[in-house]
Amino acid sequence: MADGGVTDGPDKNDDVERAKCEGKEMTKEEKQRLRKEKKQQKKSKEKKDDAASQESEKGKKSDGKSSPASQPLPKPTTQKAPSAVPAPAPFPMPASEAPAPADKPAKSKAELKAERRARQEADRASKQGSKKGEVGPQASAGKPKAPPSELQPVVKRLPEHMQVDNPDVLKKLAKKLERQQTPGHNAATKVEIPLRLDYGYKVSLFSHLHQYSRKAPLTQQLSIPSTVIHPAIVRLGLQYSQGIVAGSNARSVALLHAFKQVISDYTTPPNEELSRDLVNKLKPYISFLNQCRPLSASMGNAIKYIKKEISNIPSQCKEEEAKRKLLNCIECYINEKIILAAKAIAKYSIEKISDGDVILVYGCSSLVNHILCEAFEKAIKFHVIVVDSRPRLEGREALRRLVQRGISCTYVLISAVSYILPEVSKVFLGAHALLANGYVMSRVGTSQIALVAKAFNVPVLVCCETYKFCDRVQTDSFVSNELDDPDDLIVTRKGKTQLEDWQQVDSLGLLNLVYDVTPPDFVDLVITDLGMIPCTSVPVVLRVKNVDQ
Amino acid sequence: MPGPDKETDLTERIEAFLSDLKRGGSGTGPLRGSAEMARETTSLLRRITAQARWSSAGDLMEIIRKEGRRMIAAQPSETTVGNMIRRVLKIIREEYARSRGSSEETDQQESLHKLLTSGGLSEENFRQHFTALKANVIEAINELLTELEGTTDNIAMQALEHIHSNEVIMTIGRSRTVEAFLKDAARKRKFHVIVAECAPFCQGHKMATSLSKSGIETTVITDAAIFAVMSRVNKVIIGTQTVLANGGLRAVNGTHTLALAAKHHSTPLIICAPMFKLSPQFPNEEDTFHKFVSPHEVLPFTEGEILSKVNVHCPVFDYVPPELITLFISNIGGHAPSYIYRLMSELYHPEDHEL
Numbered sequence: 083m084a085d086g087g088v089t090d091g092p093d094k095n096d097d098v099e100r101a102k103c104e105g106k107e108m109t110k111e112e113k114q115r116l117r118k119e120k121k122q123q124k125k126s127k128e129k130k131d132d133a134a135s136q137e138s139e140k141g142k143k144s145d146g147k148s149s150p151a152s153q154p155l156p157k158p159t160t161q162k163a164p165s166a167v168p169a170p171a172p173f174p175m176p177a178s179e180a181p182a183p184a185d186k187p188a189k190s191k192a193e194l195k196a197e198r199r200a201r202q203e204a205d206r207a208s209k210q211g212s213k214k215g216e217v218g219p220q221a222s223a224g225k226p227k228a229p230p231s232e233l234q235p236v237v238k239r240l241p242e243h244m245q246v247d248n249p250d251v252l253k254k255l256a257k258k259l260e261r262q263q264t265p266g267h268n269a270a271t272k273v274e275i276p277l278r279l280d281y282g283y284k285v286s287l288f289s290h291l292h293q294y295s296r297k298a299p300l301t302q303q304l305s306i307p308s309t310v311i312h313p314a315i316v317r318l319g320l321q322y323s324q325g326i327v328a329g330s331n332a333r334s335v336a337l338l339h340a341f342k343q344v345i346s347d348y349t350t351p352p353n354e355e356l357s358r359d360l361v362n363k364l365k366p367y368i369s370f371l372n373q374c375r376p377l378s379a380s381m382g383n384a385i386k387y388i389k390k391e392i393s394n395i396p397s398q399c400k401e402e403e404a405k406r407k408l409l410n411c412i413e414c415y416i417n418e419k420i421i422l423a424a425k426a427i428a429k430y431s432i433e434k435i436s437d438g439d440v441i442l443v444y445g446c447s448s449l450v451n452h453i454l455c456e457a458f459e460k461a462i463k464f465h466v467i468v469v470d471s472r473p474r475l476e477g478r479e480a481l482r483r484l485v486q487r488g489i490s491c492t493y494v495l496i497s498a499v500s501y502i503l504p505e506v507s508k509v510f511l512g513a514h515a516l517l518a519n520g521y522v523m524s525r526v527g528t529s530q531i532a533l534v535a536k537a538f539n540v541p542v543l544v545c546c547e548t549y550k551f552c553d554r555v556q557t558d559s560f561v562s563n564e565l566d567d568p569d570d571l572i573v574t575r576k577g578k579t580q581l582e583d584w585q586q587v588d589s590l591g592l593l594n595l596v597y598d599v600t601p602p603d604f605v606d607l608v609i610t611d612l613g614m615i616p617c618t619s620v621p622v623v624l625r626v627k628n629v630d631q
Numbered sequence: 632m633p634g635p636d637k638e639t640d641l642t643e644r645i646e647a648f649l650s651d652l653k654r655g656g657s658g659t660g661p662l663r664g665s666a667e668m669a670r671e672t673t674s675l676l677r678r679i680t681a682q683a684r685w686s687s688a689g690d691l692m693e694i695i696r697k698e699g700r701r702m703i704a705a706q707p708s709e710t711t712v713g714n715m716i717r718r719v720l721k722i723i724r725e726e727y728a729r730s731r732g733s734s735e736e737t738d739q740q741e742s743l744h745k746l747l748t749s750g751g752l753s754e755e756n757f758r759q760h761f762t763a764l765k766a767n768v769i770e771a772i773n774e775l776l777t778e779l780e781g782t783t784d785n786i787a788m789q790a791l792e793h794i795h796s797n798e799v800i801m802t803i804g805r806s807r808t809v810e811a812f813l814k815d816a817a818r819k820r821k822f823h824v825i826v827a828e829c830a831p832f833c834q835g836h837k838m839a840t841s842l843s844k845s846g847i848e849t850t851v852i853t854d855a856a857i858f859a860v861m862s863r864v865n866k867v868i869i870g871t872q873t874v875l876a877n878g879g880l881r882a883v884n885g886t887h888t889l890a891l892a893a894k895h896h897s898t899p900l901i902i903c904a905p906m907f908k909l910s911p912q913f914p915n916e917e918d919t920f921h922k923f924v925s926p927h928e929v930l931p932f933t934e935g936e937i938l939s940k941v942n943v944h945c946p947v948f949d950y951v952p953p954e955l956i957t958l959f960i961s962n963i964g965g966h967a968p969s970y971i972y973r974l975m976s977e978l979y980h981p982e983d984h985e986l
Contacts, residue, residue: 472853473853481941491941492944493943493944496855497829497854497885497888498946501884526859527853527854530892533858534887534888559860560863571828571851575833580839581836584840587840587844589846589847589848589849590849590850590851591850593851598856
């Protein structure tokens, strides 16, 4: 009874006050009651703000959503508040509350437990409420979710490909690959996504990274049936591991096309929702691709985007429509972030190229090649110096493309850079990713070129699309890198191969790094599709992008 | 008759040496090391001194200068040849002065007062004839030869003073001096060596296999990874082709990048160079500073379609300015780059700088 509840409170209070005023020795029970009351008063003071919202929530739920047990127990706390402060606030209360305060002295521990339980259920209920989008204040009653514009304490999980030296992590990965099989299909014949083994002696500084051999691709000993991994993904993985598809833009576009194939071949199994099931289907594919070659930052961002789009598909959407929508999203992503971005970057860069310039480029960056071809179309007269390095020799590909267009070129190896740099007026570099602390992650050798250019006072311009910006920070090229096949370093000159049996010699190691980081003081300007920014403005762009999304 | 036979024999040897020089500079790295080149030049000069016909020191110096100019013209990039010739000329001057009885000090002092008042060298025409001069000169050249034999060992003996245990040392290409230096230190200390392979000739590979066979923990990296790896390196120890008069270097290509990376990380750069590599040239004096080899090493003929449309450069040497160098270790000890000019005045006479 509402009255019962209200009268009980003041009664109890009178007892306590009587005991205090009389100064008599309080009984054990009275002392316990006093302590409990003080605790509850403190808690009720905290919950005073939530009292009104809780009450409205309770009001809506009085239809019988939550169990009756949960209802009275938060009530005592809200009741205490008005009773301690003698301001009677009439609350509509179900009668079941009455017995609870009356049994209070005997049930001290039980009540505390019940209170805790009630608080948890209230949180859960409020979370449910916010998910269904019922009431605004319910969201604030639940745990306050930090909006993306606020600073969040970031505790990120360290990616697995950087913890090769930790045997527990490797065991966990093997288990994860097993778990990601679609259950029920091949329960009898358990075909596993294989775990790729490392190859050769690893330099001790890099023992935390994988080192695979190109001669032993993942699928050589094993045939992976299409029920486990979609054949388009298997083909993509092999193309990655053999280096047929290389370069961060090319890899992202190939990945997105493969995912389009996967989505169009997908059928929702019965009793499953497309939004949740498709995301689960993609997980083993991504693990497989990661085994073939560690994912790049651009691929990671693309995958995040796809997963977000899939989980945002409303449940009442028909399968055909949902698939069409997803395919459309992917097309838009490729168009906006890669193709149109390249056009915008070319437009900005052409302002920086003038007649008579000698431009130095390193390796084969699709974006930089595009810029140079566009500039040549605009009839600007310039000369290009292509710098190349072993063992990938990607510069030859860039040289072919530029010479085909008719651009006059010079070709040197990276050890001759300090010979040729006095003739150079500008350096254009491509990037694999831009890190949040302003460092540029790019092909190994880029930082060296930037260093020598700085020593000769030649401006260094980095061209990068915004979808390659990532949240990570890194200060050196050791902690997070990729080790390529060490056998690539072996070369035969004049019939003699010096390093042929490098595996037999114990103390000899070959190191074939793929990426390195350039500090921001070597870079003068970064040209992105949002404009021309200094290297240190990368976290600002990331923040703006997050708020937009 | 002994005279003409000796002469023809001598001219034959000189011609053989010259053609050897011309052939040896094909750019795949020196077919013989600089030490061998120095030894051969000195022995040839000793033979000239013994077998040629000359009556006074002036004649001998004239003959040596003439042959020397031909040798240098045959292979301008091989500076040890020129260095040895200048050393021998200085030996001749010293022996002549000693035979005359005048003290060596006064001849060598180039005080400003002397330059102004004397107006060039007065009666140093080296026309006097001394019988013992030939024997003295040959003996001095023999001393020079023994000094040349011991340079590598002298440098290697200093290794333990510069390398502590558990170090990471970086080097580039292949230098026999540095190889001996590191192997000597490895007898007593354990350390790790990173070798940059130095494309396109990839001599670093040979250096790495040789070092690892002596039990040194070696890693081979590509030239592009030099800056990436430099943050973990404690010292950079390299050899060089020539030490220039200003303390700079003319070393294998890629060394300038290595020096800049070391400077950026404040890593000391140590050069192991014997004294016969010290040359009185300055970097901007001659057009022959840079030497190029066939671009086929960089862009092979298999890339035929684009070869005709592009320029390809393959320089062999790099200039390293003295500001980037920390220390020179030579067979007579360690020096700072700023001290090199002083050492030069001890080795060569200023008149011989231009042969």
